[in-house]
């Protein structure tokens with residue numbers, strides 16, 4: 001379970017994976033401290049961005065380039081155009097609003113005065129003394145002028161195509177620009193991994209030139225060519241790694257399962273619904289895999305609510321009807337218990353014995369379950385990672401299903417696969433654009449449940465400003481009065497699991513005496529004792545609670561079709577994938593469902609946050625949202641990319657670079673075994689020590 005959450009998308013994640021995936025000479029492995037002006041404080045801030053070596057700095061890809069904005073006077077400001085102002089500070093003041101730090105300065109030039117606003121840059125407060133000269137770049141909004149970038153002091157210039165780097169609040173663009181400037185002379189040391197004969201007929205620059213152009217392009221086109229060259233290297237390394245993995249996997253042997261039998265036939269009869277075409281075609285693909293002696297490694301992708309569980313259970317029953325065992329591993333206890341509730345009922349009707357194994361079992365219970373699993377009395381075992389602990393011996397494990405597999409470390413998944421070499425079905429509801437799936441899961445076969453069960457109505461989603469949140473609760477109460485149920489998702493708070501839990505309890509207490517005073521309100525969070533959480537979930541499922549106030553623990557798997565409305569508080573703080581997962585808790589039955597995203601006013605939240613909320617309102621299609629998420633983030637950290645255990649794609653734009661992906665595949669076939677590339681592949685697969693990492 002994750003301990004902390006932040007502004008997904010706005011800030012760099014706390015720790016990025018090692019940057020360069022290509023071999024690099026010594027000089028690039030020098031610590032950043034060897035660059036001029038980098039003391040311990042800056043070094044720590046750079047480390048937060050994953051920049052530890054000179055090579056890391058050179059591979060830090062600009063998020064965008066600033067194009068020239070028109071210089072205006074305050075009197076000339078109009079509309080929403082970006083403009084640059086040359087102004088002097090009159091006075092400045094800071095305030096806080098929740099987690100948001102807002103700094104405003106009254107600034108003026110010869111033509112007038114305006115209020116300029118900065119968000120989350122508390123370090124700037126002490127610098128905005130009256131009389132300071134500033135060049136600010138930004139847009140007019142209803143409060144004044146929202147600053148996107150700026151320079152302080154006299155020696156200022158806002159260059160065309162100046163790179164804008166992913167950064168943190170306490171690290172100025174200026175610092176990063178100065179740093180890359182200092183590192184660029186060393187770019188010559190970047191090796192050329194592509195032999196001259198395949199250098200693509202001169203259509204792409206040399207790698208070293210590309211690194212220079214990345215940071216100092218003379219035009220947008222030059223920057224784009226540089227990015228594409230680096231993307232090609234990245235994709236090539238990835239393709240080589242995937243080829244190697246495929247070879248390794250194909251060397252493993254599993255027992256083929258016989259054809260589907262009577263048990264899975266009866267399963268179709270006891271299911272309360274008819275499987276959709278999408279589910280049936282996934283099942284057909286799985287059946288084909290299970291009939292082979294190479295272990296299945298299939299990824300089942302389906303948006304939240306698309307009905308993956310029914311496919312998973314089918315797969316598990318295929319093992320049981322062959323006289324063998326199935327295991328389902330879920331990332332959290334809540335989810336494992338939810339699966340147990342769903343699966344146990346059906347299995348009881350089928351006469352299949354199911355056991356739940358979680359870390360909260362008492363020692364004696366656990367021993368009993370272990371024995372049942374080891375003797376083969378249990379046909380299907382469900383659990384969290386406790387399932388793969390060494391002491392769990394299966395009598396004859398044939399099929400493993402890994403739910404929400406991105407939540408597991410690669411090592412955990414590997415442990416499950418290696419110890420027993422069963423057929424493995426990975427499931428994910430984190431929608432990954434197909435291009436990305438093919439790129440990073442090149443070694444997995446992919447099945448997609450593209451359409452949800454037909455009786456679903458798309459969830460109606462609306463953005464509600466904080467001032468009008470009372471109306472959202474009125475609406476929610478209307479649902480409750482009609483016998484429906486609801487979720488209220490608490491604001492994201494930073495801190496330990498305990499802090500988060502307290503905040504959730506406080507919020508539930510507030511609602512019980514406030515907006516939801518006449519209703520039965522439960523609360524779940526990550527700090528509840530297992531029995532209490534189970535009781536709360538069971539009460540909600542049974543309709544004994546009207547509302548569940550929850551943290552993001554309900555993000556995955558919770559399945560209560562009678563819940564038809566969700567309020568997400570402070571929705572602008574959540575990441576897009578997270579919002580989509582949360583929303584997936586409603587709209588699971590035939591009733592029209594609603595998701596109300598409470599957020600601060602448009603002008604008070606960052607641009608990416610506005611874009612995320614707009615995307616949520618615009619579509620319920622998870623794949624579309626995933627693509628939007630990529631666009632909004634625009635850099636690093638692709639959704640799902642890390643799931644593969646491979647490094648992030650830093651330079652690749654999956655949609656724009658399809659041609660490069662094709663080329664990389666061809667090159668990989670041609671260049672397999674080239675020593676310079678082999679070293680890079682080893683690094684990518686974590687086989688070599690990463691230099692410069694702490």
Ligand code: ADP
Pocket residue numbers: 273274275276279302303304305306307308309310429453454557559561588
């Ligand atoms: P997810 O893909 O998010 O794991 P679930 O497997 O939990 O989705 O299914 C979501 C809901 O849809 C469940 O309530 C399940 O019973 C229901 N469901 C699954 N398949 C069908 C179907 N073919 N027809 C109708 N309802 C279905």
Ligand code: MG
Pocket residue numbers: 308309557
């Ligand atoms: Mg599920």
